[in-house]
Amino acid sequence: MASHLQPPPVSKNARGHVRVTSEDRRRITALRRSTKGPLDEVDDPLSIASPTSPELLSPETYKTQSLSPRASLSLDVPKDFTFLLEPANFTPLSTPLLKHALSDSTSSLSLSDLLATGRFHTAAVRAASDLSALPPTADAATILPLWYVRLASLTLIHETTIAAQESKILGDLSSPFYRLPPIEDGPGEHIVPWGLRVLAVRLQALGFGEPRRGLMAYYLLASDAREAAARARASQRQAEMRLWQTRLRELGVLVASALVEMGEGQAAARHLRSLKGRGREEVGMEILTWLRMGDLSAAAACLADWENSSEGEDKVDEDGFVSKVLKALIATCEGEYAAVVKDWQALHDEYPDDVMILQNLAVCQMYTCEMEKSRDAFEKIIADDTAAVFPSLLFNMASLYELSSENAQMLKTELASRISASGPSGEERTKIELKL
Amino acid sequence: MARARGQSIGEGLKTPHTVSLKVLRLTRPSLAQQFPLPKANSDSVYDFSPSAGLAYPHSTPLATNFLLTPLLTLPESFQSAYVGEVFSCTLSANNELPADDTARSISGVRIAAEIVSPSNPSGVALDLEEPVTPASSSFAPGASLQRILRLNLQEEGDHTLAVTVTYTETAVGTEGRAAGGRVRTFRKLYQFIATNLISVRTKAGDVDGGRYALEAQLENLGERAVTMEAVRMNPKSPFTSHSLNWDMPGATQTDAPVLQPGDIMQVAFLLEELQGEDTGQEVPASSPAADKRFILGQLNVQWRSAMGDRGSISTGWLTGKKR
Known part of the structure; x- marks a missing residue:
């Protein structure tokens, strides 16, 4: 018998399969809706009587349901995490655009400081070198948070492809290998931080080229969250219950995002409509999904339904901000730009501090031959708060520079240094966003 | 370019x-996408700023954790x-x-x-x-x-x-x-x-005296998904056309059909000859022995792709043959 538990096997399907191109969407079927899904909220009064409610299950049933027999071995045998520490796990990163991002001053900063100051490139490198330097006896509580920093930082600096490849090393995070021995009122505690469990879903789906695997993984997490919330409620741990409910709600949004990423917009819209406590946020998400699909009448119908609905938390939109912005977006997709520029201008006059509205006005002005005004608007957003620039703003600026000069490269570099001069935050991210 | x-x-x-x-x-401009880090992450040793990974760092009722944001981006x-x-x-x-x-x-x-x-x-x-x-x-x-x-x-x-x-x-x-x-x-x-983005293949058949069925296959030859906005038969007098598709009166499907790249969709129309009108315009037969053919009308297909970019094509005159 092996003295150590082996790392969780990657599912055979995932390894042995030829990579499925994500373009072929014909074989991806929409999720079948069950009458009661794991994403439903736990405070549903019916859930007490639900057969999957954990308090109705004996510990025996519970074990056979969610734990493989091998898990019992972990009571005595230490787990071997050395496969997570191999230096070969980590792909070297190309150097960032701005040199001072690599300056010596960062070497004295702790990993937490690097994250707090937005030095995600350096943080990704540091996490990998810290992991490689750990002794083989290092425990999960040391290793896994560093993995989270590594993968999260990579996604923030747009190195998602590398993050997706590296995430495969973690293997199946739902396996018993990643749990403590079972306890009396439920399965053993998960040793992987929640953020890493959630983040790994999308990265592994990308890494293995199987988006549907990601959907299933979200539903597994949701069923865990639902059980944990039920246990917390049963033992009156209010704060913990609310935490799990928040996580459950977040998973609901992640499923919708994953469906949109797969090109299954209609399924995403149906899913969003099925979420409990659907409010203006979910209505906004559904309308954006319809616009992305190009189904403008469905978008308009969704907005009209919501505006006409008379009660419930659906209706919280005091000054009509949500309605007005969504209407302007639908009109933008109709393509009557001269009228749309007026809509966005009126919104900008009403909400002068909203940068989303100002950016949308600037983009539409490009479609009405008003490039100068457009550039002024973009420049205003940057001048107002250089530290708070956001990716799509930089992308739009880069496109505008490319259109308006032979020396776009120079203008972009100048903008990049203006941004980095305002503070370290984001300085390492601008390279891709500015198409440099 | x-x-x-x-x-x-x-x-x-x-x-x-x-x-x-x-x-x-x-x-059309597109919607900026975002991949925010998981939020409810209280068990993490290391803290990322809550706005890290968000498409824009401002809190409005429309700023969510969803993939799509209301921020427009140039093509x-x-x-x-x-x-x-x-x-x-x-x-x-x-x-x-x-x-x-x-x-x-x-x-x-x-x-x-x-x-x-x-x-x-x-x-x-x-x-x-x-x-x-x-x-x-x-x-x-x-x-x-x-x-x-x-x-x-x-x-x-x-x-x-x-x-x-x-x-x-x-x-x-x-x-x-x-x-x-x-x-x-x-x-x-x-x-x-x-x-070509949408290819159209048609077939007309005589149902019974004066009624024709027009079937068509629409195929997405492109590399992006399209949402069908309207598929209409514009009949030529004396014919009238009835849709037998998702948009027919009384149909229960509310979502417009989506054609992913490579998808094929079948549509059909029933064309009826109005009573008391002149008989349909005859197509000159190439030989005296040929069957009599009537012009039924034109098929028009209208679609939108991502963010509402619109397209439309019409077929030539489609004909039906009397049995």
């Missing part, structure tokens, strides 16, 4: 042009050009004089464009949209003149967009007076291929 060919012609060979031409394909790349859709570009003539160059000035900038398509090998001049309120008349270094062209792509095959820029370059004397000017011009060519 597709590769530019044949940079400049004529006098531009001697001294570099002081005006540049840049082109951006204007498909990313040239993308494919499809028959039945509007091809739109913005053209920008830019003053490339250095800001400190006081010896030269540029004025009288004009942009003209024409399109060469398989059926128009000699080219057709295009109307260009100008700003409603003209920009300031001075054309200082760094300034741009923007124009937009919109063109209905109606045929498959190679297209060439030819853009000509004309401007006057004036040498400025020491006292700020014009010391002499010359008109310069250059032309840039952009090539692209228009392909």
